[in-house]
Amino acid sequence: MNTQSKQLFGGITNILREDRKIRVNSIVGVLAVIILAVLSCQVKNFFSIQNVINVLEQVSSVGFFSLGLTCVLIIGGIDLSVPGVIMAASCLGGSYMIGGGNWILAALMILSVGIIFGFINGIAIAKGKMIPFIVTLSTLVLSQGIAAYLSASATIYGLPEDFFIFNAKIGIVPVGVIVFVLAAILLSIFLSRTKTGRCFFMVGENIETARISGINTTKITFLAYIISGVLAGTGAIFLTARLGTATATMVGDTVTNDTIAACIIGGASLNGGQGNIIGSVLGLIFITLIANCFNLLGISYYVGMAIKGLIIMAVIYIDVLRSH
Amino acid sequence: MLTMSSISKKFQGVRALDNVTMAAKEGRVLGLVGINGAGKSTLMNILGGVFKQDNGKIILNNKELTFNSPIDAYNEGIAFIHQEPQFFLTLTVAENIFISDLYMSKFPIVTDKKKMMQEASKYLAVLSADIKPQQLLEDIAIGQRQVIEIVRALTSGANVIIFDEPTSSLSLNEKDNLFRTIRKLKKEEKIIIYISHFLDEIIDICDDYLVLRDGKMVQSGLIKDTDKSDLSRMIIGQEIDRLERASINTDNKETILKVENVYHSNLLHGVDLELKKSEVLGIWGLMGSGRTELVRAILGLDRVPGGKCYMNENGQMKEIKKAELLRSVGYVTEGRHFDGLFLSMPVWKNVTSANMNAYKSKKLKFMDNKKERSKTEKFIELLNIKVPDANVRLANLSGGNQQKVIFAKWIDKGADIFILDEPTRGVDVGAKLGIHKIIRNLASQGIGVLLITSEIDEMVDLADRVLILCNGEIVSELSGNDINNANLMHFALEGVKE
Numbered sequence: 117m118n119t120q121s122k123q124l125f126g127g128i129t130n131i132l133r134e135d136r137k138i139r140v141n142s143i144v145g146v147l148a149v150i151i152l153a154v155l156s157c158q159v160k161n162f163f164s165i166q167n168v169i170n171v172l173e174q175v176s177s178v179g180f181f182s183l184g185l186t187c188v189l190i191i192g193g194i195d196l197s198v199p200g201v202i203m204a205a206s207c208l209g210g211s212y213m214i215g216g217g218n219w220i221l222a223a224l225m226i227l228s229v230g231i232i233f234g235f236i237n238g239i240a241i242a243k244g245k246m247i248p249f250i251v252t253l254s255t256l257v258l259s260q261g262i263a264a265y266l267s268a269s270a271t272i273y274g275l276p277e278d279f280f281i282f283n284a285k286i287g288i289v290p291v292g293v294i295v296f297v298l299a300a301i302l303l304s305i306f307l308s309r310t311k312t313g314r315c316f317f318m319v320g321e322n323i324e325t326a327r328i329s330g331i332n333t334t335k336i337t338f339l340a341y342i343i344s345g346v347l348a349g350t351g352a353i354f355l356t357a358r359l360g361t362a363t364a365t366m367v368g369d370t371v372t373n374d375t376i377a378a379c380i381i382g383g384a385s386l387n388g389g390q391g392n393i394i395g396s397v398l399g400l401i402f403i404t405l406i407a408n409c410f411n412l413l414g415i416s417y418y419v420g421m422a423i424k425g426l427i428i429m430a431v432i433y434i435d436v437l438r439s440h
Numbered sequence: 441m442l443t444m445s446s447i448s449k450k451f452q453g454v455r456a457l458d459n460v461t462m463a464a465k466e467g468r469v470l471g472l473v474g475i476n477g478a479g480k481s482t483l484m485n486i487l488g489g490v491f492k493q494d495n496g497k498i499i500l501n502n503k504e505l506t507f508n509s510p511i512d513a514y515n516e517g518i519a520f521i522h523q524e525p526q527f528f529l530t531l532t533v534a535e536n537i538f539i540s541d542l543y544m545s546k547f548p549i550v551t552d553k554k555k556m557m558q559e560a561s562k563y564l565a566v567l568s569a570d571i572k573p574q575q576l577l578e579d580i581a582i583g584q585r586q587v588i589e590i591v592r593a594l595t596s597g598a599n600v601i602i603f604d605e606p607t608s609s610l611s612l613n614e615k616d617n618l619f620r621t622i623r624k625l626k627k628e629e630k631i632i633i634y635i636s637h638f639l640d641e642i643i644d645i646c647d648d649y650l651v652l653r654d655g656k657m658v659q660s661g662l663i664k665d666t667d668k669s670d671l672s673r674m675i676i677g678q679e680i681d682r683l684e685r686a687s688i689n690t691d692n693k694e695t696i697l698k699v700e701n702v703y704h705s706n707l708l709h710g711v712d713l714e715l716k717k718s719e720v721l722g723i724w725g726l727m728g729s730g731r732t733e734l735v736r737a738i739l740g741l742d743r744v745p746g747g748k749c750y751m752n753e754n755g756q757m758k759e760i761k762k763a764e765l766l767r768s769v770g771y772v773t774e775g776r777h778f779d780g781l782f783l784s785m786p787v788w789k790n791v792t793s794a795n796m797n798a799y800k801s802k803k804l805k806f807m808d809n810k811k812e813r814s815k816t817e818k819f820i821e822l823l824n825i826k827v828p829d830a831n832v833r834l835a836n837l838s839g840g841n842q843q844k845v846i847f848a849k850w851i852d853k854g855a856d857i858f859i860l861d862e863p864t865r866g867v868d869v870g871a872k873l874g875i876h877k878i879i880r881n882l883a884s885q886g887i888g889v890l891l892i893t894s895e896i897d898e899m900v901d902l903a904d905r906v907l908i909l910c911n912g913e914i915v916s917e918l919s920g921n922d923i924n925n926a927n928l929m930h931f932a933l934e935g936v937k938e
Contacts, residue, residue: 310805310807311805314789318782321783321785325782325793326793328766328779328780329794331793389782389784
C-alpha cells in the first residue's frame with residue numbers, strides 16, 4: 117500500500133473502532149432513557165419533588181463510593197471493601213457518640229476509619245504487589261468483623277442532635293447532596309485536567325509503560341485507594357446521619373455490585389485505563405432510578421434484586437463490547 | 441504443488457491484494473517478502489482460511505479448495521508456525537503436540553500417554569530435535585518451542601507449512617537449528633512458505649521468492665538469480681540508502697555515564713561500562729548474553745545487589761541511585777507493546793507522557809492539552825511520523841511509526857542519555873532507515889546512546905564503539921574499522937562455542 121492508501125486504511129479502522137465505542141455508548145444511553153420513560157409512565161408520583169429528592173439522597177449516599185471506585189477502576193484495580201469500611205466507621209463513630217463522645221470528633225473518627233482502610237488497601241496493593249480483588253475482599257471481611265464487634269451486632273441508636281447537622285437541608289436540598297456534587301466536580305477536574313489525574317489513566321492503561329515513563333506507579337496506585345477510603349469515610353458520615361443509626365448490616369449486599377455497574381455503564385472498564393466521573397454519576401442515577409421504580413411499582417425486593425442482577429450481567433457485557 | 445492464482449481482496453474499499461499469483465512447490469522454500477502492509481499477511485490469512493478472497497483460486501495438488509474457516513485449511517494440511525507459539529506450559533511436550541487429538545486408551549476418558557510419547561519421539565527424531573516428549577513445556581527454552589509447533593503440524597499431516605517471521609525471537613544458535621529443521625522438511629517434500637523481514641535469511645534458506653508491494657506482485661523468481669540489494673529494491677520500489685558509516689573517535693569525549701560492577705543473579709558477573717557524549721555505544725552479544733538484563737539492572741528496574749552508577753553533573757561524576765537514573769534517560773524498550781506504549785491513548789498523550797510537568801499551566805497547574813497537541817504535531821513533522829493527526833490512537837499506527845512516537849517521547853523529555861534495546865525490531869525497511877537517522881542525529885547533538893541490537897548491519901552502521909558481552913561479562917571492545925560484520929560474527933559465534 118502506498119502512504120496515502122495506508123493512511124486511508126488506518127483512518128477507516130480508526131473510525132470503525134471509535135465508532136463502535138460511540139455506538140455502544142449511545143445504545144446504552146438510549147436504552148437507559150427508554151427504560152426510565154416506560155417505568156416512569158407507570159408510576160404515579162415519579163416526578164414529584166419528594167421522589168426526586170428521595171432519589172438524589174439515595175444517589176448521594178452511594179455516590180461517594182462510586183466516585184472512589186471510579187478512581188480505583190481507572191488505575192486498573194478494584195475496591196470491594198467499601199461497604200464493610202462504611203459500617204466499621206459508622207459503628208465506631210456511633211458507639212463513641214452514644215458513650216457521650218463529641219460529635220465533631222466522632223465525624224473525624226468515621227472519616228479516619230475510611231482513610232486507615234484506604235491506607236491498608238493501598239499499602240498491600242501498591243507496595244506489597246498483592247492482588248486487589250483478594251486484598252479488598254479480605255479487608256471487607258475484616259471491617260465487617262470490626263463493625264459487628266463494635267456494635268455487638270445490635271443497632272446503635274440515639275445519636276446526639278448535633279450530629280444530624282449532616283442531614284440538614286439548605287432550602288430543600290440535603291447537605292449530603294451538595295457535598296457530593298462538590299466532590300464529584302472536584303474529582304472530575306482532578307482526573308481530566310491535572311498531571312496526577314492523567315497518571316491514573318496511564319497506570320491503568322499500561323503500568324509497565326507508566327513506570328518506564330518515570331511515573332511513580334506505587335504512589336499513584338496508593339493514592340487511588342486512599343481517595344476511595346476518604347470518600348468511603350465521607351459517605352459513611354452522611355449515611356449515618358441520614359439513617360440516624362449505625363449497625364453492622366446498614367449497607368446492603370448489593371451496593372458493591374450497584375456501584376461497579378454504575379461505573380461501567382458510565383464508561384469505566386474492569387481492565388483499567390477508562391472511566392469518568394460524570395459517566396459514573398449518570399450510571400448511578402440510572403441504577404437508583406430503576407430500583408426506585410421497582411419500589412414504587414410495588415415489585416418485591418427480591419424480584420427487583422434478581423432483575424438488577426440481570427442488568428448487571430448485561431452491563432459487564434457492555435464492557436466487553438466496548439473494548440473488543 | 442500449491443497455487444494461489446489471481447487472488448484479489450478488498451477491505452472497506454481498499455485493495456489489500458490485487459491479482460496476486462503465488463506458486464509453491466514440494467521440497468522447496470518460497471520466500472514471501474514485502475514491507476508491513478504489503479499484503480503478505482492478507483495472502484497468508486486467505487491461505488489459512490481466516491479471510492475469504494474476493495477473486496481467485498487456491499489449488500493444491502490439482503484440487504481447487506474453498507476455505508470457510510481456519511479449520512478447513514487445517515484439514516487440508518495447511519499449517520501456520522507462529523512468531524510466538526502458544527502452549528500449555530504445565531503439560532508435557534507430547535501432550536502439547538497432540539493437544540487437539542489426544543490418544544485415548546481403552547477406557548475412553550483416559551489418555552494413552554505411552555502411545556503419545558512414542559509417537560512424539562518418532563516425529564522429534566525426524567527433526568533430530570534435542571527435546572524429550574516427557575519434558576514439561578515450561579522447561580523448554582523459548583527458541584526450541586517452535587520445533588514443537590512444527591512437530592504438531594507434522595503429526596496433523598500438514599503438507600504446506602507457513603513460517604511467519606519465525607526468527608524474530610531466536611538467538612543465532614537457535615536460528616541455525618530452525619534452518620536445519622526447515623532443510624529436513626524440504627527433504628520430506630513439504631511445501632514451505634517463509635515470511636521474513638531479514639533478507640539475509642531469505643537468501644540463506646529460500647529457493648524461490650515472491651515480492652509484494654502495495655498489495656501487488658512485484659516479481660517472483662529463483663533466489664539464486666537475485667541478491668540482497670535487488671530484493672530490497674523490489675521491496676521498497678527504490679534503492680535503499682544505508683546510512684554512510686561514520687564512526688567517530690570518542691577517546692577525548694566527556695563521559696556522561698559510568699557504571700561499575702553490575703551483577704544480576706547468574707546472568708551478569710560484574711559489568712563495567714562508560715558512556716561518552718555524542719557516541720553510540722553498542723553492546724553486542726547473543727540473546728541470553730545478558731544484554732537486556734544489563735540495562736534493566738542499570739536502570740534499577742530489576743532489583744539487583746551491588747553495582748554503582750555515576751552521572752556527569754556539570755563536569756563532575758556524581759554517584760546516583762540506580763532508580764534515579766530512569767528519570768534522566770530515554771529508554772526505548774525491547775517490547776514496545778509490553779512497556780513502551782499506551783496503545784489506546786492518542787499519539788499526543790504518548791508523546792508528552794514522560795515530560796508532563798512541562799505542560800502544566802502556570803496558575804492552576806492544569807495540563808495544557810493545546811500545547812501538548814501542537815508540540816506533538818511538531819514531532820510528527822520532525823521525525824516524519826506517518827499519521828493523519830495527533831489525535832489518532834496509537835494502536836492504529838504501524839510498528840515503525842509507533843517506535844518513532846517512543847523516540848519523540850524521550851526527545852521531548854530532553855534526555856541526554858538514550859538506551860535503545862532493539863530499536864528497529866518488527867519495523868519495515870523504510871522506517872528502519874528513518875529510525876537510524878534519528879539515532880545518528882541524537883548522537884550528533886551530544887547525546888550518549890547505548891545501543892543493543894541483534895542485527896549485525898544495524899550495529900555496524902550505527903555504533904562508534906562496541907562492547908562484546910559474553911556470558912555476563914564484557915570480553916572485548918571494538919572501535920573504528922574493527923566494527924565490521926566479520927568481527928561481530930566472530931565474537932557472536934565464539935560465544936556459542938563456550
